[in-house]
Amino acid sequence: MKCKIVHPVFAKKEVIIGNPQSPIAVGTLWSQVDHFCKNHLDGLMDKIAIVGNIRSVYGIGIVIRNCLANPNIQKLVVSGVATSDGSLLALKRLSTDPSLCETFFLSHRHIERFLQQVEIIYLNPEEVADFVGKEFLSPKKVFKPWVTSLLVPKTKVFPAAESGHLIRATTIKEGYEALLKEIRLFGHLLKEDSEGNIRQELWKLNMVITNQDPLAFDSVPHSEYNASHIKKYCEDFWIGSPPDGVEYRYGHIIRFGFGDQVEAVIKAFKEKVETFRTVISLWDPRVEGGSITAKDPPCITLIHPRIIGENLRLTAYIRTNDMFGGWPLNAMALRYFQYQLLERLKIELKRPELKLGDLEVTSASAHIYSRDWKKIEALLKKVGPQKFSPDPKGNFQIKVEGGEIVVWHFSPDGEKLLQVFRGKNAEELSRKLKPFISDIGNALYVGRELKKAEQSLGPS
Numbered sequence: 001m002k003c004k005i006v007h008p009v010f011a012k013k014e015v016i017i018g019n020p021q022s023p024i025a026v027g028t029l030w031s032q033v034d035h036f037c038k039n040h041l042d043g044l045m046d047k048i049a050i051v052g053n054i055r056s057v058y059g060i061g062i063v064i065r066n067c068l069a070n071p072n073i074q075k076l077v078v079s080g081v082a083t084s085d086g087s088l089l090a091l092k093r094l095s096t097d098p099s100l101c102e103t104f105f106l107s108h109r110h111i112e113r114f115l116q117q118v119e120i121i122y123l124n125p126e127e128v129a130d131f132v133g134k135e136f137l138s139p140k141k142v143f144k145p146w147v148t149s150l151l152v153p154k155t156k157v158f159p160a161a162e163s164g165h166l167i168r169a170t171t172i173k174e175g176y177e178a179l180l181k182e183i184r185l186f187g188h189l190l191k192e193d194s195e196g197n198i199r200q201e202l203w204k205l206n207m208v209i210t211n212q213d214p215l216a217f218d219s220v221p222h223s224e225y226n227a228s229h230i231k232k233y234c235e236d237f238w239i240g241s242p243p244d245g246v247e248y249r250y251g252h253i254i255r256f257g258f259g260d261q262v263e264a265v266i267k268a269f270k271e272k273v274e275t276f277r278t279v280i281s282l283w284d285p286r287v288e289g290g291s292i293t294a295k296d297p298p299c300i301t302l303i304h305p306r307i308i309g310e311n312l313r314l315t316a317y318i319r320t321n322d323m324f325g326g327w328p329l330n331a332m333a334l335r336y337f338q339y340q341l342l343e344r345l346k347i348e349l350k351r352p353e354l355k356l357g358d359l360e361v362t363s364a365s366a367h368i369y370s371r372d373w374k375k376i377e378a379l380l381k382k383v384g385p386q387k388f389s390p391d392p393k394g395n396f397q398i399k400v401e402g403g404e405i406v407v408w409h410f411s412p413d414g415e416k417l418l419q420v421f422r423g424k425n426a427e428e429l430s431r432k433l434k435p436f437i438s439d440i441g442n443a444l445y446v447g448r449e450l451k452k453a454e455q456s457l458g459p460s
Contacts, residue, residue, distance in 0.1 A: 008050055008066040009147055010196055015052035015066075018045035023074040023136050025118075026128065027054040027063060029087065031080030031245040032296070040079075040125050044132050049073050056325065057090045057224060058371045061104030062196075064114045065150075071143035074136065076120045079128050081245040083233075086224030091120060105151040105371070117143050125245075150196040155373060160186035163204040165366075168439075170211045170389060172220050172331050177383045179207060179323055180376050183368050190367070198370040205323075205366035209331065209359040210389075214339035220332045223325060223375065233329060234336035247296040250333070253282045254303070262341065265305060266348050273349065279304050300330060305341055311357030312345060314338040321363035324372045335359050391439040394418055398449040405429060405453045409436060424457060426450035 008015055016033055026048055028036040033051055041048065049070060054063060067073045082088050090100055095115055101108055117139075123131060167182065169175030187200035213219065217234070218227040225233070235241075240255025254261050258281065265278045280303040284290040291297035302317040316334050321327055338359055346352050368376060390412040397408040407421040407429060423429045429450055437443045 009069040010062050010065050010150070011052060015050050016045070017050055018048040020049050020070060021072055022047055022049040023072060023139075024048050024077060024132055025063070025067060025073045025075070026051040026077045026079065026132075028052070028080035029054050029078065029082045031125070032247045034295070035245065036080055036125065040128050041132065044129060047132050054078065054087050054091075057086050057100070057103050058369075060087060060090055060094075060100075061106055061371075064104060064106060064110060065148050067114055067118050068110065068146040068148060071117060071145055073118060074139055076118050077123055077128055077131060078120060079123050079125050083229075083246065094120075102374070106148065110146075110148060113143070113146065116141070150371075155184070155189070155200060155370075157188060157200070158185050160202075165202050165205045166208070167205070168208045168210065168389070168392065170209070170387070172209055172212050172328055172335070174387070175207050175209055175331070176221055176328050177380065178386070179205060179327070179366065180368065181380055181383075183323060183366060184373070184376060184380070187367065199365075199367040200370070200373070201365055201367040203365065205363045207331070207361045207363070209335065209361070212332075212335050212359065214335045214356065217332065220328050221379075222328050223372075225329060230329060230332055234333045237333040238337055238340045248298055250282060250298060250300055253298060254280055257282070257284070262344075265341070266344055269307065269345060270348055273307055276306065278306060299326070300334075303334070303337070305338065307345070307354070308357065310353055311355050312338065312342045313357035313360070314341075315360045316362070318361065318363045320365040321367065322369065323363065323366050324368045324376055327361075327363065327366075331359070331361055334361060386441075388441075389439075390414070391437060391442040393436050393438045395442065396433070396446050396449075398446070398453055400453050400456050403457065405450065405457070407433065407450075409433075424454070426454040 008017065016037055024047060026036075026041070028051065030053065033053060037045070037051055041051065049072065050066065052063070054060060063076070067076065078088070078091060090097075090103075094100065094111060098108060101111060104110075121131065165182065167175060167178050169178055182205070183200055183202050187202045190199040190201055192198055217231040220230055222230065236249055237251040240251040241249055242252055243249050261280045265280060268275050268278050281301070282298045282303070283301040284294075284297075287293075291301075299320050300316060300318050304315045306313050306315070314334060314337070318330065321330075339356060342354060342356055346354050392412060394412055395410050395414065397410065399406050404422050404424050405426070409418045409421070410416065411418060421429055421432055423432075430447060433446060437446060
């Protein structure tokens with residue numbers, strides 16, 4: 001006997017609903033759902049209950065919930081393009097890896113019931129239509145609908161500026177740990193989205209990476225990608241590989257969306273090396289048919305390389321950014337892009353002395369999802385003390401000489417003395433030093449040392 005099911009319980013806006021009485025659900029991995037249905041399921045939606053993506057391990061939990069809520073579903077067909085092995089491996093380990101329950105925010109009983117009810121079938125896209133057209137026997141066991149809510153972990157948020165947050169780090173790994181801590185402590189909470197998640201967000205987070213090796217793919221932390229996937233993603237970003245079933249690829253937009261913008265940038269640098277015109281756009285500004293009205297427009301919208309002195313620097317703007325799952329991957333792709341562009345410019349400009357400068361990534365909506373909060377907190381517990389990095393405005397040495405406080409201001413590398421301050425009052429000296437300090441840790445150090453120096457002088 002069929003259960004009367006009208007809608008999926010979760011991710012209603014992210015799926016295509018067919019016939020809820022059908023025994024078949026289709027997961028298209030990263031392939032765009034609309035395109036997959038048009039190319040492989042045309043005229044067959046009356047034989048399919050629901051079609052949706054399975055882009056992440058967490059997304060499997062959404063699939064399980066929707067299947068449990070609709071016991072008519074007996075078959076889950078998994079097909080489409082996989083940009084990483086994360087979700088595929090998790091699906092195949094459902095019966096053997098108990099740790100996945102915590103990732104899905106589900107119990108072992110939920111997984112057991114799902115595996116009793118649903119058979120998972122892996123097919124190439126060209127095989128799906130034939131499978132869907134088959135007739136299936138009614139299940140021997142009839143299950144009742146089981147609706148399981150999404151767990152929303154609690155969080156405590158501290159006050160912070162409403163916008164304009166800056167973090168400087170040596171590597172992507174160091175920056176990743178710092179930004180996750182910053183968002184977890186100070187990010188404000190948004191309303192629940194279509195998948196039942198709550199986002200914790202900082203608005204306009206600017207990350208500056210100063211010394212990331214552009215070829216160290218194994219140094220980049222990511223929850224679902226290994227070094228080989230990260231390398232492939234970076235190479236696709238540079239050469240402009242075609243989308244192949246996904247909504248878009250950044251490199252393809254850069255190379256083919258509006259002409260080859262990489263070659264245009266190189267030409268502009270050759271004409272005028274100090275040019276400011278080398279802006280690469282990934283955003284289609286057309287009012288009709290452009291990015292604003294697109295179903296899934298690109299998140300990276302702008303890349304701006306610039307040569308300053310002997311350094312090629314790169315700035316990128318990301319309109320919305322999953323900082324836990326997406327930021328490290330895109331940061332590494334941008335660094336690799338910067339490196340490949342540098343190698344081309346060394347040749348084209350006949351300037352072998354050019355070096356890799358800072359990578360600056362501005363994330364407008366820098367957010368993390370509630371589904372990842374526990375994983376983020378577990379990651380942050382393992383983070384050791386932050387390494388010392390010099391203040392970009394320089395560092396200070398403070399001593400007492402001849403009955404007064406003497407402050408030497410050195411360049412960030414410590415090799416050049418920039419100026420000397422003298423006085424007997426710590427508060428007065430701190431006001432003079434304030435414009436030359438940008439790092440909070442450096443400011444705290446200077447404050448401590450000034451006070452100790454003043455106390456050593458005794459009462460005036």
